[in-house]
Amino acid sequence: MKYLKHILIVACLCVLPSQVRGAACCGSNSAFPSIISGDDKTQISTTLTAGRISALAQPSGKITALSDAKTPETFASQLDAATLLSDRWQIGTSLPLRYRAVGDTGAWSVGDITLNVAYEALPEWAFSAWVPKGFVFVQARVPTGTSRFESSQLNAIDVSGKGFWGVSAGVLLLKTWGSWDVSLLGQIGQSFAHSYGDSRYVPGANLSAGLGLGVSPGAGSFRIGAFVGPIYEAPISVEGPLSFDTPSEMGWQSTLQLSYMASSTLSLSLAYADQRLFQSVSHNVPIGQSLSFVLQKRWSR
């Protein structure tokens, strides 16, 4: 029973980083998919996030702190859902909604919706000290959010999406040893060109990865975890009256999280994300901090 508890609480790990990651940044939302990693049939998570951007990592790598008057604040909510199609196949989706404000001016906007299909390539059917549980997944991003290329409000407070259709593929590996757990995630994606106004925007590839580490003290109902990983986006070619390539973007997510399993089908999590941790190796991204609350409901097989 204790072992089952631990597996369930580790299942929260797959949900947290995705929502927390997108919270502070302006245009991006969850890049990581909603995946059921425990022994459940269906799971639904709702996330509430409050975040602020305190600085900008310039394309040169220089960090520019923002004054209070320029500091964007974000309040976001996100609904994630996933369900099994068969023993090893599952589908999931993320529906983000965001409120962004600078000073007294704010705006609500829908973010980019993502859909994903995952396959449990490495099921844990037999005990192994080293072989992890593994998923491969494909994710599609629908540009339902307002992109920075079509923003019409001061300080781009209405920006909530990338502005491109996109697909990505990735791998998620999970392993537990007693009270400890480790997760490894890698994802590569490509967005598709789109025209806004008199210019055509041709995006490049994007890469992201993450390493998670957690512990459930005494194999109890609490889990303390951390997740770190880089996110890279290749330059976008702008073609039109003024043609140039935007600089690439390199950011890092770093999240500290506390999860509590209230019952075998309900868990709560609190997460703090701070992009200052790796700001010295970031460029062309906002540097923010956020606090998230996640409520996850699961239905057993």
Added chain:
Amino acid sequence: MRVWVSLFLLLLVSCADHEVGARTEEDSFASEEGEVIVAGVSYTASTKIEFTKLGVCSELSWQKAPENNKEAEATLRFTDCSTSTPVDVDATFPIKKICGCDPITFDSAKEEPGVYKVNFTIDSGTWYLGVAASYEGKKETQRLELEVP
């Protein structure tokens, strides 16, 4: 176990305690030859742009320098490079932020033959201001880089 958890948390908290670097205000200046203009409140100088294909020169002078979220105003005068007499060049002014974003507002008007007035509002960061000129059937685009504090 408690020791390990404490060490783990201590490591994370100490790492997260890094301070964001202080903002440094750069002094305003104008580059006489280069394309980069670091705009600022006290910026008043002008910039010369040569269109070699067209054989014309231009001078961009600022009435209001670009500042974060404030209206900027500039005048561009096209002249013959050798005689400095006004030349009636048709021009448009594409402008984009380095992220590919558009300005908050932008407007340009031909005041008289070869003289244009541009008004725009942009926020802080790096912007590309293009000058797409047409003269005697030839076209040429030059680009200025504006660093707005």
